[in-house]
Amino acid sequence: MCSGKTPSRLNGSAKAGDRYIVTALVASHIDDQLIPLSRVLQSVLNVSTGRDWYCSSRRWRMRYSTLHEVWIDLNVIKATEHLTLHCKDLDIFENSTTLFSLPPSMNASEDISMMSIASMSSGGEVTRSLKNRTTERRLDLLTLHLENPLQEGGRYRLHLKYKGQLSKALSGFYRVAYTDKANITSWLATTTFEPTEARRAFPCFDEPIFKARFQINLARPDSLSTLSNMPLRSTTVDAKKPGWVWDHYEESPLMSTYLVSFYVGNLQSVERTLAEGGTPFKVWARPGATEQTRFALSMGPEMLRFLGDYIGVDNPLPKQDVLALPNFISDALENWGLISFGEKYLLYQPGVSSSSSQQKIATILGHELAHNWFGNLVTMRWWDDIWLNEGFATYFSTLAVNHVRPEWDIHSLYAVNSFLKVFSVDALHTSHPLIPSADTPSDLHQIFDAITYFK
Ligand SMILES: [Zn+2]
Known part of the structure; x- marks a missing residue:
């Protein structure tokens, strides 16, 4: 469907009166009862492939379930008790879903990537608990219903833990096998998100207008390498898993979800x-x-x-x-x-x-x-x-x-x-x-x- 609504309250840089075609896919996001996001949304995607992967001496393989966490900073333009994201084929751990209020003094552009994962998870006040959640499968929508409304003008950090699957479908976050000259099979995993498959890797606002800054951390066996959109900032040893390390990437500029990408393998x-x-x-x-x-x-x-x-x-x-x-x-x-x-x-x-x-x-x-x-x-x-x-x-x-x-x-x-x-x-x-x-x-x-x- 179409609407003559302008995007000015979604995007601070938009001019009032600009044409904006609202389709069925985006309509639920801009409903007056729901949460429009500001253009300074930031996300941290923490992809742990650790638990289900293993190495052998000459080849590495992986089982196909992956563990993830994502933190999303939200600016609330209008008070709401409902928060709708795109999400497809992901198993979200409901008991781990939390919303932290962010201090007003925290600048919108403050570097979220500089915060440790521990402080992100425990440093804020848990101000909103989840009442229940509903899904709209045709449009891949997940709505979190909250006990208390998010306040207009407030800033919050949503934290989700979830499990995904590495498919062979060549879209979303998926795996690819290949055979080398010695007839040894190797695997790599990478992403193809355009136009609507980022939601199969992490819950997100999966439409091009919702740009965000992404800071990505990837766990890998130390025999492999990873890549992402931005340069590698540092690599740290995973103290809990011998032979595993975390790659921490620089924070990206504002970008749409369909452009996010990461890879792990031995290319x-x-x-x-x-x-x-x-x-x-x-x-x-x-x-x-x-x-x-x-x-x-x-x-x-x-x-x-x-x-x-x-x-x-x-x-x-x-x-x-x-x-x-x-x-x-x-x-x-x-x-x-x-x-x-x-x-x-x-x-x-x-x-x-x-x-x-x-x-x-x-x-x-x-x-x-x-x-x-x-x-x-x-x-x-x-x-x-x-x-x-x-x-x-x-x-x-x-x-x-x-x-x-x-x-x-x-x-x-x-x-x-x-x-x-x-x-x-x-x-x-x-x-x-x-x-x-x-x-x-x-x-x-x-x-x-x-x-x-x-x-
Ligand atoms: Zn093209």
């Missing part, structure tokens, strides 16, 4: 960072396949620098990692600072791969890097404007590729390829407007097509 990296302030740039691949990252590394750092110079805004994040995943749900995904690729769209083997695969790798890599600005830094309020993300990323990709490889005449190729793709899709009865109606999670998965990317 290996090759780095190429341009001189004079270039963003540290690494491509990660299976052991034995790292040489095939050379072509991507010959293009990526230059394209990233070109885009920042051309747009006039420096690359927003301090590092760029790119994963070549043995199995992936699409070509690539623009997780901020941690782009994911299917191997065949990123790895290039001279003498084996075709020359056209070079153009495909460069074009997709340029597209995902352009998302650092178009979509990640500047984000649509709702998914019906996803064409702004994809259209600009596609166009700026051709500029970046042309800058590094002008001899390819990529603009001519782009014109032919994109026109043909759009004509063929737009001629079908299933064609849709550039700004489609997209209300439910299943609707959203249908709109990532040639019309959105190229029309």
Whole structure:
């Protein structure tokens, strides 16, 4: 459904009178009886994969349930007794759900990541207890009903403990197996959240308008490594589990939940960072396949620098990692600072791969890097404007590729390829407007097509 409500009370930077399409998915969040969030929401995602994982001498495996905790800071715009989040396929420990009031003196931008987990859990006053909870499965909504209302203007910290499952579905937080040359099977785990799968990894306000700062901590066996959107801040030994460590990541800038990402596994990296302030740039691949990252590394750092110079805004994040995943749900995904690729769209083997695969790798890599600005830094309020993300990323990709490889005449190729793709899709009865109606999670998965990317 649509509404003429403005987002001004949701987003302090919005101008009164701006158009805002309220779909069924977001309607419950902005109901007058519920809790709109300010744009300074902060989250700490503490992912413990510890209990159910183990290592052997030559390989590591994992069982598939994971333990997590999440802390979410809330600004209450209007008093409410109900708190609605997105949540899917997660087993929340109801007895551990708590709400702390935050002292008024605490600045909204105070660095939550500097607080220890112990102080976060016990330092505040538990002011609201949970009466019960209800779910709306069609929209993946979880509503916590409170004994006493949250006060207008108040600030609170919601703490949830829960258990999840590492699926094989290539979405949410999932696992991927691969076999190396010695015929040994290894596993990695990573995330694919766009558009509506972050809710399968942590309870959250899983819509692009609800940006938050994320500070992520990951537990791992010390034989593996982890990655996330931001640079690693520190690694500490887990005193309770011998052989395990915690990786603590820097706090992110404001970003939408669909861009959050983390990874654990034994991929290996090759780095190429341009001189004079270039963003540290690494491509990660299976052991034995790292040489095939050379072509991507010959293009990526230059394209990233070109885009920042051309747009006039420096690359927003301090590092760029790119994963070549043995199995992936699409070509690539623009997780901020941690782009994911299917191997065949990123790895290039001279003498084996075709020359056209070079153009495909460069074009997709340029597209995902352009998302650092178009979509990640500047984000649509709702998914019906996803064409702004994809259209600009596609166009700026051709500029970046042309800058590094002008001899390819990529603009001519782009014109032919994109026109043909759009004509063929737009001629079908299933064609849709550039700004489609997209209300439910299943609707959203249908709109990532040639019309959105190229029309
Ligand atoms: Zn894209």
